[in-house]
Amino acid sequence: MMRILLTLLFLILPLTAREFLPQSVTFIGKSKFESITRKAIDGRWSQLPIGDRMAKIAMELEGIPYKAYTLEIHDKIESPSVNFQGLDCWTFFETVLGMARMLEKEKPSYTPSDLLAQIEHTRYRDGKCQGNYLDRLHYLIDWYRDNAKRRTITDITRKFPTSIAQNRCEEMTQLWKHYRYLKHNPDLRTGMAQHEKRLTAMKVEFIPKSKVKAIESQLRNGDIIGIVRHDNGSYCSHVGIIIRDSNKVARFMHASTTYKKVVVDKSISDYLQDFKKHAGIVIARPK
Known part of the structure; x- marks a missing residue:
């Protein structure tokens, strides 16, 4: 109710x-x-x-x-x-x-x-x-x-075959000089470290990239895709959304550092295969 x-x-x-x-x-x-x-x-x-x-x-x-x-x-x-x-x-x-x-x-x-x-x-x-x-x-x-x-999205990652991730969140306290607020407000770094400790303690699961091709047909327009990577201090290093093209291919749309702009890239499985550092994905479906 x-x-x-x-x-x-x-x-x-x-x-x-x-x-x-x-x-x-x-x-x-x-x-x-x-x-x-x-x-x-x-x-x-x-x-x-x-x-x-x-x-x-x-x-x-x-x-x-x-x-x-x-x-x-x-x-x-x-x-x-x-x-x-x-x-x-x-x-x-x-x-x-x-x-x-x-x-x-x-x-x-x-x-x-x-x-x-x-x-x-x-x-x-x-x-x-x-x-x-x-x-x-x-x-x-x-x-x-x-x-x-808060029911803004549904995390549907666990509907698919998953693996347990090595979840490390420490990037912002390690690279604080790159973040304007943390650079100008040293007191914020302690609070950020506390958040990172809490997040690192979480058990998280992801869909390995070897299994993404098999689930692509179940992805929808607007699904939010977090890219999980190996050995990184932020767990998810990148994010974008799914766009299904005229051939019903589930393509990854994102703001790309490679292309220096927002692009509709390859299928999400092909995109993952292009980068050794990419371990897999997590999926949020907007409500």
Whole structure:
């Protein structure tokens, strides 16, 4: 009964973003946002299943330049943000999911605040940003667990043959100089280390890349694919979504450091085989 009530509240009550920084900082590329939303309204994308809606939105982002550290927007203050002029792998899938969720409620027009509210809901622990860097879900394993708990997604990894992963989350405290907030706020590193210790203690499973080809036919548009790698300090080193092409091939769409832009890549199984460091995948299905 409680789950039904929460679902009804989501459908009735609008999300409102807590915006701690001006939109001149947090929302880049408003014209692109307006172009996509106009197509979505005219095409009635809100009537599509959420995965197919995500595929429509994702294709509008194809070709946007890859830009690293797009989440690091300030020295001190954390705030929901979007950048349509440059995307990394995380902000690509997150923007696609956020827009798809935003379009769930039909409106004559949408504002940047509408999307920022959705970003806050998925990016931050328990869906709430209080302006603190540690409010954010920095590791994909944490993002999956938190968003599954709040029924934003379903982690379907265990529906398929899995292996136990060596789960190590330590990248951010080891490479803190690369992260703007951690560099300027040494006190945050202790809190980040505590989160990493908690995540490293989790038992996690993944689908080995040798078994991915056999399950590709069961993947859908919009499935969020975390790439698990060997010997890495973040467990999942990359993320993207599934796009089924006209031949029904489950292709991996992502913001690519290789191509320096958002691309629809090979089938997910072929993509995995191209990199020795890739161990397999985890799968989240949007709700």
